Amino acid sequence: MKKKKLSFVSIILLTINAIIGTGIFLSPGSVTMLAGDKAPLIYLVAAVLAIVLAVSFASAAKYVKDSGAAYAYAKAAFGDNIGFYVGITRFVSGSIAWGVMATGAVKTVLSIYGIDSSHFGYITIGFIVLMLVLLLINTLGIRIVEIINNVSTLGKLAALLVFIIAGGIIVITTGENHYSDVMSVVNNGQPLVPPMNLSVFIAATLAAFYAFTGFESVATGSKDMENPEKNLPRALPIGILIIAFIYMGIVCIAMLLNSKMLVETKEVVVLASLFNNPIIRNIILYGAFVSMFGINVAASFSTPRILEALAAKRQLPSVFAYRTKLDCPLVAMIVTILFAVIIPLSFRYDMANIMILSSLSRFIQFLVVPLSVIVFYFNLNKEEVLSATKNFATDVIIPVAAFIFSLFLVIKFDWVSQFSVVSTDGTSVLNIAAIVAVAISYIILPVVLLIWKNTRKA
Template sequence: MKKKLGFYSIVLLTINSIIGTGIFLSPGSVVAQSGDKALVVYLFAAIFSTVLAVTFAAAAKYVSKGGAAYAYTKAAFGDNLGYYVGITRYVAACIAWGVMGTAVVKTVLKIFNLNNESLSNIAMGFLVLMFVLMVINLMGTKVFEIINNLSTIGKVGALVTTIIVGFVMVFIMGENNFSAIKTITDKSGQALGSNLDLTGWVMAIIAAFYAFTGFESVASGSEDMEEPEKNLPRAIPLAIGIIALIYIGIVGIAMAINPQALVESKEVVALADVFSNKIIRNMIIIGALISMFGINVAASFHTPRILESMAKQGQVPHVFAKRTSNGFPIVSFLTTIAIAVVIPLAFKFDMTNIIIISSISRFVQFVIVPIAIIMFYYGKERGQVLENVKKNTLTDLIIPLIALGLTIVLLYQFNWKGQFTMTNENGDLVANTFAIIAMVVGYVVLPFALMAWKKIKNRG
């Protein structure tokens, strides 16, 4: 029998799937939006993530097949909606992988003083990264598990060490500049976060929430895990709790040491600009590299398996289910690489635009999965679920209802106009064509084209 991931490896995979680019790249933008309320924003984002994570974990009790949101939706609502969620979720995961790949390539180019805005340099670096990830996966689950665990321990170690060093600087050496954030102003001359309305809070929470995303993909590879119906519901919430403590600690320390540098930094690894000590800066940059590489390792495991899972159930061509002798879905992997490269290239590797699309694209499953778990709880599913599941009113009904309510509020208050428009060279507000096309293709054209293919195939 081939090696499968045990409980602690699943916890580490979850941490590795979440801690990546967000905490190193997004704190400055979150603080710029919310000012001294940033820690509260991260706390709200952590609560929202935990509620969603518990919901996804509870769904894993009922459906142990790979595919996560796709498998849950198919079991709850049948083939058609399951098919749509599967395709759109796959596109979202590919975009997310594009974000993570772009970040690690740009960081490496910056460290070696190469032009990290050159499309040719980034594209070449992207291909090299994907080749390395393919080699790791080709070696089998056992080698993947070792590399995944080591990269997770490395990134967590770097962040925890930074928190400890920062704690010493702030509370023992007295370098506490937290109050200075109230003197930093935005473009209008107002103190950061002084005029936060409900929409402002929502936008800041979503910006912070990006650093917590990734938990929804962990169950995609459940077929390669030991007792997923038992281990996933315990592993995912545990990992989220650990991550929340690390995030709030690192952001709090950064705000206390040098909030202005955090907000105004133009570096790829903005967090490093907070510290003037070269050793600490280098440690953060190295930690960021390990973190970014680690989350790409995690993405290389679960993203192709979404497509593979759909192929196994006959919803996309069966060729995508083809595996090597070591259990690696090679065709799905190569297809995923192509999409993960093309979409960021279409956005000219603009991190801001890609992150926006990546964050928004996840909300389809954040609406569908809570409804699915409620249907499982009441026995209203339309597909196959596991028998003799121990139901829990809190995790299978109340928390999914809260998750659904929070998601709807965030979607309603989201600044849609601001994210799908941009300012041109003349200062005029124009449509963000790339963002609109990416959403239309990923959420309308591709799903319905594949649905048409499936109907034609079934008739044949």
């Protein structure tokens, strides 16, 4: 019997599901605080930058159709050792990122229902229940994952479209226009929105750009996709374009309705707070639930397949490549869940301490993948790749631009605040927990496993 694989449309929906999380529902005001009435334009610029990076990932996919995404591309371009390092750090950080998303989902649900979202026991119970549900979904097979992924994606899109349509009707029928009111908001006697200059523009664009990340994990499960070498290069940019138009529509309507409330409200689901109609509020509220669940489904599909890809290339024990009759990489799935649970649990769900771990791997991927595409184009790769149609624009010019932008991201990233915490007396001190976690995840663990791999190979 032919095994079920994700179709082209499902890959687009997976891209959307992997990118749209809770941010657009909970905190669209963060970019507005920086950009003011220029916020929609900032989202458009961020989308263009995201597409530049996504095209690099898509170009790599036409040369390498193996699962693993950045790991598979790095291995084919630069050989076993660099590929192994990218793969291990991608797996660890991907598991942690999944844990962060799960923690955020549980905390948000608790907050919405007025339950103490800082209570360790409540978070742990919700966390474990969510992970068990995701494990069950994946063990039921690719077809079930595809259905739930598609339904959750369509559910969150429906909620966002309801916001845009309902808000648009209100704006048209009432003639409301509060688009620029945010520019009059003051904080400690000073305008909340800073004057637009180059540094503010860059800061706002980077803040908006992170709302588009997640596309880099989509190709991880390419083994379970129909014609990934053809479908991924088309699906990734299309998915990001759809999201860009939705984000711009959301921000424009939100600012027209009440741009001041957008940055001042204390409600958890910011978009819902802009409506008085209880039906619309509930639609947006439940859309946020669906969105949180959907992005966790996307993570549960892609992250274990990094571990499976390493095992399939004999760089980890073959047990991690084991699949059930319904095509679930069960051992890799269980190990990934353990990583996703243990790290946030050990940090007592302190998001500030664990976010840095997933951020670092993202930078590694954004630097390595564009370089890999250039290597493939000039036939400098260490391993054989597919005989793909080469294009100088998508395989050289765009990857060079993506690499430069990624390097800029690394330089502009707020490393100081990530590796420091504010003490009780208000001074900034080194965040020892974050430093140790990074050392273990990005130096000690990869080196130990690399030595083990090479020793076994010898």
